[in-house]
Amino acid sequence: MTLQKKLDDAVAYLKTLDLAGIEPGKYQVNDDFYYSIQEYETKKIEDCKFESHKNYADIQMIISGREAIDIAPIACCTVKTEYNETKDVMFWNDAETMARMELTAGSYAIYLPDVAHKPGIAVSTSEKVKKCVGKVRI
Numbered sequence: 001m002t003l004q005k006k007l008d009d010a011v012a013y014l015k016t017l018d019l020a021g022i023e024p025g026k027y028q029v030n031d032d033f034y035y036s037i038q039e040y041e042t043k044k045i046e047d048c049k050f051e052s053h054k055n056y057a058d059i060q061m062i063i064s065g066r067e068a069i070d071i072a073p074i075a076c077c078t079v080k081t082e083y084n085e086t087k088d089v090m091f092w093n094d095a096e097t098m099a100r101m102e103l104t105a106g107s108y109a110i111y112l113p114d115v116a117h118k119p120g121i122a123v124s125t126s127e128k129v130k131k132c133v134g135k136v137r138i
Helices: 003-016
Strands: 025-030 033-041 050-052 056-064 066-073 079-084 089-092 099-104 108-111 115-121 128-137
Touching: 003 033, 003 056, 003 108, 003 128, 056 066, 056 099, 056 115, 066 128, 099 108, 108 115
Parallel strands: none
Antiparallel strands: 025 033, 033 128, 050 089, 050 115, 056 108, 056 128, 066 099, 066 115, 079 089
């Protein structure tokens, strides 16, 4: 199965769920896909981390609230913390040029391993966000 098909299937699956009614936690769907429901307060940009993953693509879907997410190709970033294989995460210093996305309830974005992303940024003031983060194995 291609990565595109896996991502399409994962998004379609998540859209069938009543995500607002699901408690925070991790939910395994199959060997190649799981998702987590998270609730948190958005933060100042300097308190958020720029990250990427090698083994999974992220589907970040906002259930309620809104947040900004900065993104940049990892080719434009310098390593802040080496790759942690157990947690499948690597942290980066901010790139000189980044794009910013604003996600609101019902919207989502997909981040492949070659894109660093900094989620959880407050749009104007801190607010509560409920989010589903889908993880699709590459």
